[in-house]
Amino acid sequence: MRRVAQMSSENSSSSNEDISSKLRNGSADTVTFDNLHHLFQSGDMVYKTQSPHQICQVWLTGLVDNVVFQIDAYYLGCDGLILIPIWERFNIPRYQGERRIVDIVLNPTVYFADIRGTLRDAIQSGKWYVILSTTMTHVGMRASTMGDQGSSSKETLIVDISVYREEHKGEILFHTFPADQFPSAPAEVQLDSLTDEHYAMCSKDIRAYNLQSHEWSRLHVDDLVKITSDPNPVGFENIALPDDHMKMIKALLRTNKGRELKCLLHGSPGVGKTFTTECAADFIQKPLYSISGHDLTRNAEKLEQQLMQHIRRAAKWDCVLVFEDADYLLERRDKGILFMTASEGIEFDSAFKSKIHVSLYYPPLDQKRTLGIWRMNLDKIDRSNDLFSKYFDIMEFGKAHWEDNPRLRYNGRQIRDAFTIAVGLAKSSPTPEGSFLLDDGHFRQVADILEKFDDHIFAEEETHSDSDSEAIPSVYAEDEDTRSDDSQLYSDLGPVPGIDGEDEDVQSDNSSLNSDFRPDLVDASNISKNFEVSEHQRRERTGGRRGEEEAIREAEREIADLRARRASYYRRPD
Incomplete structure (x- = not known):
């Protein structure tokens, strides 16, 4: 009897050793709750299976009230000077029977299928x-x-x-590990x-x-x-800027050498002011830090503090700083490169002018510069892999549109928007070969929508003017930009040229010409009564009727977006 009991004890011990060995070497598939202490031991490298995934090291394990298996583990975080152990506690409630190891919140690294690749x-x-x-x-x-x-x-x-x-x-x-609970916690x-x-x-x-x-x-x-420097940046030579502007800016940027440089770019919306600042940042390979009125608080007491915070960041990070319609900030930056944009028609006092190193006026786009922007957009399309264009037909349309529509001539941002919508139309109807073809017909659809929308806006404006003789001046005035009430926020800061509200230069520039197209999918013929298309970028969908129907539904869900944007684009003719 004594020999039988001894053999039974030896078999049990051998069985436990076998279970422990399998759990430790990664050959087991399941584990019972009572054997978790074999699976997790101090010093083990484990992988957190729940998001965010993380490799940790087990510090302590224990059984709490015989109902919870507790694991204290840590990984490392950096405060800029040293690596600090970050404590995380994992609780595994008691369960019955076997559980798959891969389903447990932590997995020992020996259970990785490709442990070398993972590590x-x-x-x-x-x-x-x-x-x-x-x-x-x-x-x-x-x-x-x-x-x-x-x-x-x-x-x-x-x-x-x-x-x-x-x-x-x-x-x-x-x-970190609480010192009172873990006096011998992992060291920094x-x-x-x-x-x-x-x-x-x-x-x-x-x-x-x-x-x-x-x-x-x-x-x-x-x-x-x-971010590394682009060997083929979309630089000054690729945008529609006067030659003297390009030469002056490039010369100043080359010779600045970290000294103070303040530039004012002013002119009509959509003629390239903000795009110039982007090209300048690319030219000297520095980040672009751009601030508009929307980024600033409406609380006058907190405004200066917020502005100084932006300026400190830009200075520390050696950024090219851009203030849009914020000329009152001139005195608050004493080194580095500062660009400011302002609308056409504002007046500058002598004190303001004395603080500016160079001021460049951007006239409205003429035909040559307009067609240059059309050409640049088409060149980008021709570099894509899945979209082809009828280049000369589209250029002829751009020329005809400028000549035949003096009231509705596109600025730089409007041309970008027209391309975005037209490319979306093209990508909703693939060719039998599975490719996409952009032609002048797509731009005619876009122009038809926008023209009807403008007629609608003009009609509403006329009605509003007739019913209210003291109405706010129209945003369509050709020779005068309407100012936002936001300028009142800055009245305590001294003389300030008027600040655009709905007519922001930064919203009406060519900046997006420097990014790849992410076309909206829009069936223009089915939403003409709304005269609106969303500006939001959407994922490309498969072609055919189904793609068009999905595009229509998506556009109709967001038709309110364009009203504000289009209203800021066009100006009423004399």
Whole structure:
């Protein structure tokens, strides 16, 4: 009897050793709750299976009240100076029977199908994370954000943990081990002693400042790519600018060498002012930091503080700073390059003029410059892989439209919008070969919609004028820009030229000519009564009738968007 009991004990011990061995070497598929202590042990490298995914190291494990298996693990975050252990606790409630290991919140790395590839990718991401956390970096988006904000792949950002910490004092960046609970918690790691294991355990979460939305966002490091200089930028030679403007700006930029430079660009909407600033930033390979009235508070007491914050950021990040319709800010920047845009027809006092180094006037587009913008857009289309164009037919249409429609001549942004809509029409109807052909007929459809919309707007304006003799002056006045009430916000700051509201230059420039098309899909013939098309970018859909019907429904859901934009485009003729 004693021998039988001994054999039974030996068999049980052998069975436990066999289970432990399988769980430890990654050959097991399932595990019971009571055997979790074999699967997770201190020092193990584990992978967090829930988003955001993260490689961690197990610090402590234990059973709580015999109903919860508790794992205290950590990974590494960087505050710009050192790597700090970030504590995270995982609780696995008691369960009955077997559970698949891949379904548990943490997986030991030995269970990776491609453990070498996974660790290699984690190490590479960790090195990128450390670079981003310790240096100011100008980056772009590879994919969507993982946290607070959604971002477009065209957006540019600045990663600078020191500025983020300064602007968010008191915020807890990392949840570290409580000293009273973990007196012997993992130690901080110096940046000069990092190993591949440290890199693999680095956080995937980084803060970055969006230069378009002017907001800080939580992003995944693998979604960020460093912005490098473009070997073939869309520079000054590719935009419709007077030759003397181009020569002067390029000369000033070459000789500036970090000194103060303030430039005022003023003129009609949509003639290239803001696009000039983008080309200038590309020319000297610096980020563009643009501020408009929409980015500023309406609280007069907080306005100066907010402005100074923008200026400090731009100076620290060595950006080309652009103020749109904000001439009252001249005295607040004492170094670096500053561009400002202003509308046509405003008057400048002598004190204002004395602070400007160079002032360039942008006249309305003539036929030559207009056709140059048409040609540039067509050249971009011809460089695409899936879209072909009847180049000469479209150029003839552009020429005829300018000659036959003196009231409705397009500015630079309107030409861009016309191309966006026309390309959308072309992509809703593929050829039998599966490609897409853009022709002048698409632009005729667009012109028909916009002309009807203008007639509708003009009729409404006439009705409004007849019913109210004291109405606000029309935004269609050809020789006078209507000013927004927003200018009152800045009355305490001294003489200020009028500030455009609905007629913002930054909203009426050629800036988007420097980006790839993301066409809207619009069946113009079926929404002509609305006279409106959304400006929002939408994903390309498959061709044929189904694509057209989806495009129509999408456009009709957003028909209100164009009313505000189109109303700012056109001016009533004399």
